[in-house]
Amino acid sequence: MSELEQGIRQICATFHNDKSRMMDIVQAVQARFGCVSSVALDLIAKAVGTARVEVESTVSFYTFLTDQPKGKIVIRLCSDVIDEMFGMGPVARAFEDALGIKVGQTTPDGAITLEWTACIGMCDQAPAAIINDTVVTYLSTDKAREIVAELRKSGDPRKLVHRLGDGHNAHPLVRSMVHNSIRRKGPVVFADLPPGSALRKALAMSPVEVIRDVKTSRLRGRGGAGFPAGMKWEFTRQSEGERKIVICNADEGEPGTFKDRVILTEYADLLFEGMAIAGYAIGAKEGILYLRGEYAYMRPLLDHILQVRRDAGLLGREVCGKRGFDFDIRIQLGAGAYVCGEETSLISSCEGLRGDPKNRPPFPAQKGYLGCPTSVNNVETYCCVARILDRGPGWFAEIGSKGSPGTKLFSVSGDCASPGVYEYPFGVKLIELLRDVGAEDAAAVQVGGPSGHLVGPADYNRSLEYDDLATGGSIVIFNKDRNVVHVVRKYLEFFVEESCGYCTPCRVGNVLLLQKIEDILHGRGTPADLAYLEQLAKTVKVTSRCGLGQTSPNPVLSLLKSFRPVLEALVKPQADEFLPTFDIRAALGSTEDLIGRKSVVFTP
Amino acid sequence: MSDTIPFTIDGVAVEGRPGQTILQAADDAGIYIPRLCAHKELHPFGSCRVCTVKVNGRPQSACTMPCAKGMVVENNTPELLEHRRGLVEMLFVEGNHYCMFCEKSGNCELQALAYRLGIMAPRYPFQFPDRNVDASHPDVLIDRNRCILCARCVRASHDLDGKNVFQFVGRGSKKRIWINAEAKLKDTNLDVTDKAVEICPVGAILKKRQGYAVPVGQRLYDHQPIGSDIEAKRAAAAQA
Incomplete structure (x- = not known):
């Protein structure tokens, strides 16, 4: 038996040859053998009893998985617009020069691969990159050269970490240079809670009473959609099926969002407490924390905290000594796919x-x-739950605005003096936030990430809450020197890259939107293109199957609504009868070469 | 009557049966809702989105949405027709569709739907993707240029043929129909008699040596637009 076959059998056996654990299996295979090769696909399929193409289908979907060998070290540069604004372009060229390869290639000795990747949740310390699991922040061209030199010398990305970040970033299990950048603490999430205190209060009540408390607090989902959490729990509890599941969505992938990164680093106990309370309320024994692959560096710490909670009786059999309530949590690591933040994709x-x-x-x-009744909630939502059970639903409902009780974490980045995470009561005016973060001169603000809305000064007096400017928490700020049309282009590139491709409008429509925006940016736009964009954006929005496609045209629609004069200045009425996208000289080129003379009609 | 579900489609009263989707109930009632990925013998998939209707004002795919009592469904509205045209045009520009010499011409659901919706030429730019053809199998060929990623073959192979010949790989615009082998269709257990072969709505999966067997004028959609068979039911019921 080959080493590969033996290794794969062993890995599959660790996961009980269970094909539903395919993500763990293929990640383990890749970690050990460098890729999930064609031979490996066959071996895995055989071991878990599925078709080869099913394994291939999964592997081919995720950015971090590969069937081709890559370098032992993979440098993933964040392609977000914020990173670009803060100098990623020159940094990427410095990496290319130092490595002697282009982005997308592997060094000839097979040691190092250089790639782009979508937002890695480090916009407050951009430009940033992930090297294997090690995050490097505040990159510069000098740093890029130093990094390459160090990697060439030691071959160990962990050696790149010189100065550790604050809080748990400096924990021996994390050892990361990431900074929390907590800028404003509020009473709900960024406050202290002794582990177990909320859980014990919950266990003293009946599950139905716990749900009633969550409903009374009027807590709404923090991921962005704002569905009432108590109702979701009630539906899940009432659904038929013995086995019920609690899932935490920690696949924070919306460009410009990084608040869950901070919660997971500093307040994981609060989160796990909320999940256990959910388990009790719903009648679930199993919890899953779906952690985005980009945050793999936190996994050892999170596993450790889970173990400490088990040892303290806060997880496992008979939680807190409560008869009949068993609950435990496992971590499911993602592998680079924004769409997995959509709950059914997750x-x-x-x-x-x-x-x-x-x-x-x-x-x-x-x-x-x-097939089991499942409640999927955001990281921040579970934190709110723990606090609600500890302090009472009335206390919580008093904070924030009428339709949006509680506080909200905002991930603030871009052109401002103090990027970072801010906890505000819901209902805070955008202008107040801009003042606090040092961005009163902002020309445009992307509220809620690319899938949210790009607003201009006319909207700064609006408030951040579900019924006005709704947001999952991302606030990206652009000053007057930034080109909003280019920003929209970057966001469309993101959606094109991250669309799962299942449905027609999202798979094709986003590509078409991007192409048209590029035409306009390159001076090939006509006034008629604005109507074209509007109709196309609406078709994608109305007919797409999930939240990704239903919101991906928002940057274009925002542009048409709030920044129309910018677009109008870019499009030009046609000077001749040809479409501006059609270059007659270029089209005639090959024919002219063939016949050996210039066109009589079309030569100016 | 207690086990029927009354609702309306464009103001017409329809009786659905429990467990039926809007599309199935509409078919029974003789109301045609355009579709491409949906097929009578297959589980709903909901990928082409051509059957998008509005249910109580909200967009839903008719092929996946169960009918419910009293729902108000909009189907044949100018707004939805415009979106459907857009979707069909997207499918045309996304692949490489050469109707004029495609063996499936006249029997192709994509082509027939384009005619029914009055599409002359797509408003969107052709993408001219580089896709491959696999003619390694003795009796069947795959031309990925014409694939619309509807998953009919995936579902039919799995659910009807009891095999696993087809599945998707890649994501987004790089998503492709792929096969349960390293590279060639001949290395799968596909048989020419498999449902997965004949269920393709376009000319992406073709039986060899059977092209152009039916003369122009006798092909499936030569005389009546696609959906006419469904609409005939309602016309017949109205006459009776």
């Missing part, structure tokens, strides 16, 4: 499949993970 991924969204109905609360 469930697909947990099941070991491509991260395709599922058809709704049935909703996850009815049939979710492996």
Whole structure:
């Protein structure tokens, strides 16, 4: 038996030859053998009893998985617009020069691969990159050269970490140079809670009473959609099926969002407490934390905290000594796919499949993970739950605004003096926030990330809450020197890269939107293109299958609504009868070469 | 009557049966809702989005949405027709579709739907993707240029043929139909009689040596637009 075969058998056996654990299996295979090769696909399929093409389908879906050998070290540069604004362009060229390769290539000795990757959740310390699992921040051209020299010397990305970040970033299990950048603490999330205190209060009540408290608090989901958490739990509890599942969505992938990174680093206990409370309320024994692959560097710490909680009786059999309540949490690591932040895609991924969204109905609360009733909530939502059970639903409902109780974490980045994470009561005016972060001169603000809305000064007096400017927490600020059309182009590139490709409008429509925006940026736009964009954006929005496609045209629609004069200045009425996208000289070139003379008609 | 579900489509009263989707109930009632990925013998998939209707004002795919009592469904509205044209045009520009010499011409659901929707030429730019053809199998060929990623073959092979010949790889615009082998269709257990072969709505999966067997004028959609068979039911019921 070859080493590969033996290794794969061993890895599959660790996961009980269970094909629903395919994500763990293929990640382990890749970690050990460098890639999931063609031979490996066959071996894995055989071991877990599925078709080879099913394994291939999963592997080919995720950015961090590969069937081709890559370098032992993979440098992933963040392609976000913020990183670009803060100098990623020259940094990328410095990496290319130092390595002697282009982005997308591997050094001839097979040691180092250089790639682009979508937002890695480090916009407050951009430009940034991930090297294997090690995050490097505040990059410069000098640093790029130093990094390459160090990697060439030691071959160990962990040696790149010189000065550790604050808080748990300096924990021996993390040892990361990432900074928390907590800029403003509020009473709900960024406050202290002794482990177990909220859970014990919850366990003293009946599950139905816990749900009632969450409903009374009027807590709404913090991921962005704002669905009432208590209702979601009630549906899940009432759905048929013995086995119920609690999932935490820590696949924070919206460009410009990094607040969950900070919660996971500093307040993981609060999160796990909330998940256990959810488990009790819903009647679930199993919890899954779906952690985005970009945050793999935190996994050892999170595993450790889970173990400490088990040892303290806060997880495992008979939690806090409560008869009949067993609950534990496992971590499912993602592998680079923004769409997995969509709850049904996330469930697909947990099941070991491509991260395709599922058809709704049935909703996850009815049939979710492996067909079981499942409640998927955001990291921040679970933190709120723990606090609600500790301090009472009335206390919580008093904070914030009428339709949006509680506080919200905002990830603030871009052109401002103090990027970082801010906790505000819901209802805070955008202008107040801009003042606090040192960005009163902002020319445009992307509220809620690319899938949210790009607003200009006319909207700065609006408030940040579900019923006005709704947001999952991302606030990206642009000053007057930034080109908003280029920003929109970058966001469309992101959606094109991250669309799962399941449905027509998202798979094709986003490519078409991007092409048209590029035409306009390159001076090939006509006034008629604005109507074209509007109609196309609407078709994508109305007909797409999941939240990704339903929101991906938002940057274009925002541009048309709030920045129309900018677009109008870029498009030009046609000077001749040809479309500006059609270059007659270029089209005639090959024919002219062939006949050996210039066109009589079209030569100016 | 207790086990029927009354609702309306464009103001017409329809009786659905429990477990039926809007599309299935509409078919029974003789109302045609355009579709490409949906097929009578297959589980709903909901990928082409051509069957998008509005249910109580909200967009839903009719092929996946169960009917419910009293729902108000909009189908044949100018807005939805415009979106459907857009979707069909997207499928045309996304692949390389050469109707004029495609063996499936006249029997192709994509082509027929384009005619029904009145599409003359796509408004979007052709993408001219580089896709491959696999003619390694003795009796069947795959031309990925014409694939619309509807997953009919994936579902049919799995659910009807009891095999696993087809699945998707890649994501986004790089998503492709792929096969359960390293590279060649001949290395799979696909048989020419498999449902997965004949269920392709376009000319992406073709039986060899059978091209152009039916003369122009006798092909499936030569005389009546696609969906006419469904609409005929309602016309017949109205006459009776």
